[in-house]
Amino acid sequence: MNAINQFLLRNNLRIVNNPCVSPDFCLDWPALSTKLLHAAASLHFYLKSTFETKAGTWTLFEDKATGDCGWSVISTTQNDPSSLLQEGKIVQPKRAIFPATFANLLVLKNLIQEHNPASTVFPTAGQKLGQSTLGIGARFTALHWPAVDWAMSALEIGMTANQNSIPRELVYDVNAMLDGKLDSVPFPFIGTNVPEGHQGQSVEGMSHGCVLAKLKTGFHRRGIAWSFNADHQPIGGKFDVREDQLVAGCVLASYITFDLSPEFAQTNVPDDAVGWVKANVPAELVTRVKARVALIGLTVNESDLAKLLAYVWPGVKKMKVRDEKYAAARAKLFTTKVGREYLRELSIDELPGLTTPETTAAMLSLCEALGMKVNFVAPAFGFQKNMPYPDNAALKTLIEKQWNVCKQFGSSIGFHSGSGKSGENYQVMGQVTSSHLEIKTSGRYTYEMGKALFASKNAADQALWKDWYQFTVELALKGVFSTDATEQKMARIFVTDALSKAGKPTDVFASEATVRAALGSLTISPEHMFWFEYNFLFVLAGGGKAEKSALGDHSPAGYKQRERFYSISDEGRLNFSKNIASYIIFLAQNTALASKERCAAATKLLASYETLDAMQGDISK
Numbered sequence: 001m002n003a004i005n006q007f008l009l010r011n012n013l014r015i016v017n018n019p020c021v022s023p024d025f026c027l028d029w030p031a032l033s034t035k036l037l038h039a040a041a042s043l044h045f046y047l048k049s050t051f052e053t054k055a056g057t058w059t060l061f062e063d064k065a066t067g068d069c070g071w072s073v074i075s076t077t078q079n080d081p082s083s084l085l086q087e088g089k090i091v092q093p094k095r096a097i098f099p100a101t102f103a104n105l106l107v108l109k110n111l112i113q114e115h116n117p118a119s120t121v122f123p124t125a126g127q128k129l130g131q132s133t134l135g136i137g138a139r140f141t142a143l144h145w146p147a148v149d150w151a152m153s154a155l156e157i158g159m160t161a162n163q164n165s166i167p168r169e170l171v172y173d174v175n176a177m178l179d180g181k182l183d184s185v186p187f188p189f190i191g192t193n194v195p196e197g198h199q200g201q202s203v204e205g206m207s208h209g210c211v212l213a214k215l216k217t218g219f220h221r222r223g224i225a226w227s228f229n230a231d232h233q234p235i236g237g238k239f240d241v242r243e244d245q246l247v248a249g250c251v252l253a254s255y256i257t258f259d260l261s262p263e264f265a266q267t268n269v270p271d272d273a274v275g276w277v278k279a280n281v282p283a284e285l286v287t288r289v290k291a292r293v294a295l296i297g298l299t300v301n302e303s304d305l306a307k308l309l310a311y312v313w314p315g316v317k318k319m320k321v322r323d324e325k326y327a328a329a330r331a332k333l334f335t336t337k338v339g340r341e342y343l344r345e346l347s348i349d350e351l352p353g354l355t356t357p358e359t360t361a362a363m364l365s366l367c368e369a370l371g372m373k374v375n376f377v378a379p380a381f382g383f384q385k386n387m388p389y390p391d392n393a394a395l396k397t398l399i400e401k402q403w404n405v406c407k408q409f410g411s412s413i414g415f416h417s418g419s420g421k422s423g424e425n426y427q428v429m430g431q432v433t434s435s436h437l438e439i440k441t442s443g444r445y446t447y448e449m450g451k452a453l454f455a456s457k458n459a460a461d462q463a464l465w466k467d468w469y470q471f472t473v474e475l476a477l478k479g480v481f482s483t484d485a486t487e488q489k490m491a492r493i494f495v496t497d498a499l500s501k502a503g504k505p506t507d508v509f510a511s512e513a514t515v516r517a518a519l520g521s522l523t524i525s526p527e528h529m530f531w532f533e534y535n536f537l538f539v540l541a542g543g544g545k546a547e548k549s550a551l552g553d554h555s556p557a558g559y560k561q562r563e564r565f566y567s568i569s570d571e572g573r574l575n576f577s578k579n580i581a582s583y584i585i586f587l588a589q590n591t592a593l594a595s596k597e598r599c600a601a602a603t604k605l606l607a608s609y610e611t612l613d614a615m616q617g618d619i620s621k
């Protein structure tokens with residue numbers, strides 16, 4: 001048994017309430033297979049999950065007590081199909097079972113796509129996913145996907161239905177995690193570094209879970225293509241040393257976001273940029289970029305272009321190397337064209353300042369010349385996370401300038417930090433680009449979980465909510481008096497915002513007691529800015545402690561904390577699902593990804609559900 005499954009079993013961290021940590025969706029195959037052979041009635045067979053391959057018909061089954069899953073195949077071609085995947089056991093003539101391991105998932109992908117290239121069981125780059133989509137960050141994995149799948153089904157549009165940043169939010173390598181070798185990510189607003197993978201799930205676990213989620217509800221029967229975005233894959237800088245592991249981890253992603261900022265951050269433009277470019281960038285490339293930029297109607301003088309190229313070329317060169325690795329990993333594992341394809345996004349919004357059209361044009365023409373089709377490019381528009389853009393007319397002008405460049409490369413615009421904009425902001429984005437866009441959202445769904453628990457009448461949900469809220473109060477209190485200037489400034493902004501919105505005095509920073517009293521006078525609510533800003537840190541905080549040392553805890557204590565979320569009531573789950581679906585409908589309507597009529601019908605249907613089963617039952621239609 002591999003190390004991660006041993007670790008999880010030893011600490012009684014089971015998939016049923018701690019999903020997507022292991023790459024496998026079966027931790028204990030001896031136990032699951034024994035149950036199937038001797039007590040099959042205690043297992044759940046997902047009737048809607050069935051799909052065909054050349055060898056026969058497959059069904060997903062689960063031990064709902066543990067969350068361990070397996071595959072059952074009834075073959076039409078073989079008497080003993082037990083060698084179709086690894087660790088197979090024959091049950092009766094023509095029927096075999098297999099554990100839902102990651103290795104088996106990779107083989108199944110080939111069997112499915114060889115048999116039916118149009119299959120939508122796995123994420124792909126198909127249909128319109130490379131032009132128009134919504135990026136839905138899946139912070140709560142198994143709690144989250146059915147709501148996204150419901151929305152895709154009701155709206156009849158494909159989306160980036162699985163998305164998270166790696167290695168920032170997801171554990172990029174479970175063995176590195178077990179060895180205590182995860183790096184940390186600076187979070188200036190709390191004045192500390194938090195271990196990467198701060199949501200606890202692994203990239204392979206997420207890859208696995210999002211496929212199984214669709215099979216359980218029969219989403220794949222709808223024929224709607226969906227994608228899995230390995231978001232903000234860091235290129236260059238300190239990430240060079242582990243790029244092979246980053247590539248290996250996200251092999252099931254059908255969409256890669258290249259974030260060149262680590263390399264840019266350490267690139268110094270030499271004084272003699274023109275000379276540097278002559279010596280380092282192939283002359284033919286420079287000529288192509290110049291011609292392409294001119295064709296678009298932009299003018300860049302020689303010296304400015306040289307400065308720009310000297311700045312971006314080291315990063316772009318590494319992007320090309322990485323891209324070849326993603327392609328090679330897919331070519332090695334997958335047998336079909338559809339199984340190997342992936343979309344690309346170029347993220348340049350991390351660069352300082354607003355992105356100029358010239359920068360976008362230069363970057364896109366470099367990628368084009370190097371044979372990397374960029375489906376989405378994310379310039380910086382000066383968005384603040386979770387804040388509407390204040391001026392729609394100015395936003396329109398900014399987007400028009402970028403769109404004028406992007407459309408000439410056949411690229412759509414990726415809007416990062418896309419959560420929490422106004423309906424009008426989204427309308428502008430949709431109108432200017434004719435819906436050739438992606439809105440990326442992620443933090444929004446942690447907020448929706450808070451709202452769901454807050455509204456739940458279930459006692460355990462309420463207890464979790466109150467602990468969660470108190471955790472953020474304590475972090476805010478510590479931040480307000482921190483000696484770290486940024487941490488203190490941000491904490492005071494969050495506290496002041498909450499107090500002023502509640503119509504309370506904001507001159508409260510005299511002592512810890514006065515701040516505590518002021519925060520204590522607020523009505524508990526998920527609308528307070530300090531809760532919003534600190535909330536995601538609670539999920540993997542060991543013991544739920546509001547201490548910096550407890551954050552991003554990949555020990556059993558952190559995962560026991562995470563388990564609380566996956567143990568919420570059906571009412572909490574239904575609230576959460578409805579909140580997610582309703583936000584997706586809002587995005588789809590305002591960006592014009594779906595018609596007003598369809599969005600209205602979906603909203604009405606959503607409001608009618610009184611149970612999670614009813615909602616999930618409609619996904620397959």
Ligand SMILES: [Zn+2]
Binds near residue numbers: 232347349350
């Ligand atoms: Zn970005």
